[in-house]
Amino acid sequence: MSSLAEAVTVKRARLESVDVVRGVIMIIMALDHTRDFFGQPGSPTNLATASVALFFTRWITNICAPVFFLLTGTGAWLSLRKRSKSELSRFLFTRGLWLIFLDLVLFRCLALQFNFDYHVTIITVLWALGWAMIVLSALVHLRVSFVTAFGVVMIVTHNLLDSIKSANPIWSILHSPNLIFTSPGHTVFISYPLIPWVGVTAVGYGLGQIYSWEPARRRAFLLRLGICLIVGFVVLRAINIYGDPFRWGTQRTAVYTALSFLNTTKYPPSLLFLLMTLGPALLLLRTVDSHTPTLLRPALIIGKVPMFYYLLHFFLIHLLAVIICGARYGHIHWMFESPDIAHFPITQPPGWGFSLPLVYLLWAFVVIAMYPLCRWYAALKQRSNNPWLSYL
Numbered sequence: 001m002s003s004l005a006e007a008v009t010v011k012r013a014r015l016e017s018v019d020v021v022r023g024v025i026m027i028i029m030a031l032d033h034t035r036d037f038f039g040q041p042g043s044p045t046n047l048a049t050a051s052v053a054l055f056f057t058r059w060i061t062n063i064c065a066p067v068f069f070l071l072t073g074t075g076a077w078l079s080l081r082k083r084s085k086s087e088l089s090r091f092l093f094t095r096g097l098w099l100i101f102l103d104l105v106l107f108r109c110l111a112l113q114f115n116f117d118y119h120v121t122i123i124t125v126l127w128a129l130g131w132a133m134i135v136l137s138a139l140v141h142l143r144v145s146f147v148t149a150f151g152v153v154m155i156v157t158h159n160l161l162d163s164i165k166s167a168n169p170i171w172s173i174l175h176s177p178n179l180i181f182t183s184p185g186h187t188v189f190i191s192y193p194l195i196p197w198v199g200v201t202a203v204g205y206g207l208g209q210i211y212s213w214e215p216a217r218r219r220a221f222l223l224r225l226g227i228c229l230i231v232g233f234v235v236l237r238a239i240n241i242y243g244d245p246f247r248w249g250t251q252r253t254a255v256y257t258a259l260s261f262l263n264t265t266k267y268p269p270s271l272l273f274l275l276m277t278l279g280p281a282l283l284l285l286r287t288v289d290s291h292t293p294t295l296l297r298p299a300l301i302i303g304k305v306p307m308f309y310y311l312l313h314f315f316l317i318h319l320l321a322v323i324i325c326g327a328r329y330g331h332i333h334w335m336f337e338s339p340d341i342a343h344f345p346i347t348q349p350p351g352w353g354f355s356l357p358l359v360y361l362l363w364a365f366v367v368i369a370m371y372p373l374c375r376w377y378a379a380l381k382q383r384s385n386n387p388w389l390s391y392l
Contacts, residue, residue, distance in 0.1 A: 018078070018211075020288045020296050021281065022071050023303025025064045027367050030313050032061035034363040037321045037346065040353030045263055047256055053356055055259050062266060065125060066277045068306070069132060069197050070204035073151075076136060077144070077208025085140050091390070092137035098391050099130030102311075111314040112345045113338050114322070120338045121188045128192035132201035139202060148206025154199030159271050161195075162245040177267045189341060193268040200274065215290065222286035229279030233272055237261055243272040298371055304378040307392050313370050318345070320362065325349060 035044075035057060044050050044058035079088055103126035109116050139147045161175050169180035172190045181188040210218045236243045248260040264273040292300050302309050322335045329349055337347040354362070381389045 015078070016292050016300055017285055017289045018071055018074060019303035020292050020300045021067065021285050021303070022306050023299030023301065024284065024296065025067045025281075026302050026306050026309050026313075027299060028061055029064040029068075029310075030317070030366050030370075031360070031363045032058065032064070033314060034317055034366060035359050037317050038324075038354045038359050038362055040355070041348065047251060047259055047263065052255060052259065055263075057356060057359075059262060062273065063277045063281055065197075065266070066200055066269060066274055067281045068125070069129065069200040070207065070278060070281065072129060072132065073136060073201040073204025073206070074208040074211075075204075076133075076140065077205050078211060089137045089140050092133045092140070095391055096130040096133030096137065099126045099133065103127040103130065107311060107314070108345070111311055111318060114318055114336045115338065119186060120341055120344050121186075122341070122344055123188065123190050124192055128194055128197045129201075131194050132198045135198050136201055136205060139205070144206055144209055147202050151199040151202030151204075151206065154195060155203065155274055156271055158195050158199070158268070159243055159245065175268055187341060191267055196268045196270075196274070200269070200278075219286050219289050222282050222289065226279050226282030226286065229275045229282065233275035233279060236275070237264075237272055243275075244270040301371065301378050302374045305374050305381065305392075308377045309370060309374050311392075312373060313366060316366055316369060320366070321346065325352075 039054075042049055042054075044054045047055070076088060076092060079091075083091065103124060104121070107126060108121065113120075136147075139150065158175065164171070164176070166172075166176065167178060169190075172178040172180050173194060175193045175195050177189070177191050177193060179187060179189050210221055213221070237248065240247050244264050246263075246265060248263065249257075251257045251260050262276070264270055264276055266273055269277075288296065318335070322332050325335050326332045331349075334347040334349045334352075338344045339347070
């Protein structure tokens with residue numbers, strides 16, 4: 001094989017590994033969202049009431065948001081092969097604004113809630129991702145080592161702020177999930193504070209550097225770093241002093257004690273939550289670094305169009321809920337009603353809620369149905385030079 005052909009092969013493998021992992025977490029993400037619409041009432045992380053199966057159904061999806069933010073940063077660094085820093089900065093800034101607009105205006109109306117009454121607005125992942133991109137649009141003009149250090153310090157130290165209790169909306173936006181506006185008819189709740197997520201995106205940008213290394217060095221680094229993060233999680237969690245606002249403790253059985261150990265805080269993502277999720281993600285990146293297994297080829301397609309998948313899969317899940325509700329009850333008005341936070345994104349009809357096996361079956365249907373749409377859109381993006389397609 002010529003040196004040029006070898007370079008092309010290595011470049012393709014590097015791109016595919018990032019897309020494959022992104023696709024895997026998008027597929028897993030759909031499980032949690034399917035459970036949101038079709039699962040039985042009750043918190044999956046409340047160890048007093050949740051079954052082991054329900055806990056792990058939620059726990060496995062914890063990997064999704066951290067990896068999505070991490071690979072957003074990594075993708076930004078990789079795009080420097082085609083863009084100057086000024087062009088990348090401009091793209092990140094405008095795409096960030098677009099994602100904030102999507103989250104606040106279009107996404108929840110057209111996909112999540114199917115209503116335009118704005119009784120309940122829960123500000124979620126697209127908002128935080130948009131702001132992370134805007135911050136990164138400024139950081140890209142600095143040395144990559146500084147951007148990486150900025151992200152690491154933010155991740156490691158932000159739990160020092162846990163003791164600050166404030167209802168100030170600015171503080172809620174930055175670090176403490178809370179209501180930022182309430183009136184008799186309208187509520188706005190922040191669920192994705194910015195500080196930790198901005199840090200994860202900055203670290204992802206620094207991680208992008210390894211994709212200019214030789215394959216053996218890159219894989220060794222991913223393996224060592226992934227193991228270090230997992231070991232760091234186990235050690236810090238065992239010490240039980242710092243890294244998460246909630247301590248683990250002995251439960252009624254050894255299994256539930258183990259669940260307590262794993263039950264870390266996502267809103268905002270604690271240091272331990274990020275160590276627990278990003279460590280395995282790095283090992284997955286290392287596993288698929290050299291080639292994409294046949295079983296994961298569909299994930300590669302989905303990973304090429306993550307935002308398209310994200311927006312459309314919510315619409316599909318909600319539409320499926322409307323169809324099933326109509327067939328079961330003869331009425332569908334509940335599927336368009338979200339009068340308060342307790343009834344978000346839908347109002348569950350009396351007796352609504354399916355067993356976990358059925359939730360998993362519905363999840364499989366959603367993913368299978370999404371695949372041909374993602375394949376079509378990925379092909380469209382590949383053959384088109386329209387810059388607007390890069391925003392979805």
